[in-house]
Amino acid sequence: MGKEKLKVGEISKPRFEFRSFGQDFNKQAERMARLSVPIPEKLRVRHSPESYIMSRTNDINNTKIRDGKMDIKTYVQTVDGLEQWNPLTKTEFPISVNFLKSDIFPAFQVELPVFEKREYTMDEFLAMVKEHPDLQAVSVVKERFGYMVNDTICEMGNILINGAKVITINSESTELDDIKKTVIDIGLDDLENINYLQAIKRVIGWIDKSLAN
Secondary structure, eight states: OOOOOOOTTOOOSOEEEEEEEESOOHHHHHHHHHHOOOOOGGGTEEEEEEEEEEETTOSSEEEEEETTEEEEEEEEEEETTEEEEEEEEEEESSEEHHHIIIIIHHHHTSOOOOOOSSEEOHHHHHHHHHHOTTEEEEEEEEEEEEEEETTEEEEEEEEEETTEEEEEEEEEESOHHHHHHHHHHHTOTTSOOOOHHHHHHHHTTSSOOOOOO
């Protein structure tokens, strides 16, 4: 069987990813743009305000609110230094209390709060998060520039994490060898692989470690 053909902006089976965060990836971004094949114009630049729900006790479930939906990806495994993540759910608000108990709060790996309603709006859910001692909603505003290099979905992004500006750069695919080649071709091989959960925790002070540069 041949490789799965990836398309920017579409969900596929679990993907492997190399991603890093820092202050300066100009040289790598220039190489990425030069090596990229053409992609649809609507996917060249994307803007999105999001809220990541951070948990002090969770490092495997990436949970965020975007476009009024709760979006959860979960860590699967690491192979050759590349992390594989699998989309779990994308749920619109209001969310039923049963789903909060069965899927959402278990993803945070924290003690369940007291539920007093049958369903919760986004604002009501964020109020519960604010009251929970192990959770924090973090504003993440993204400006993402999309590319396609060696059949991998790539991006360079300007990211505001609670107003702090950082840069991210990545390559993702279902095929490990394609990412490995892209990492070398773009010049990312001497950078630390940092996922969004780790980057946000470093920025807000939950992890005492700097970003890649």
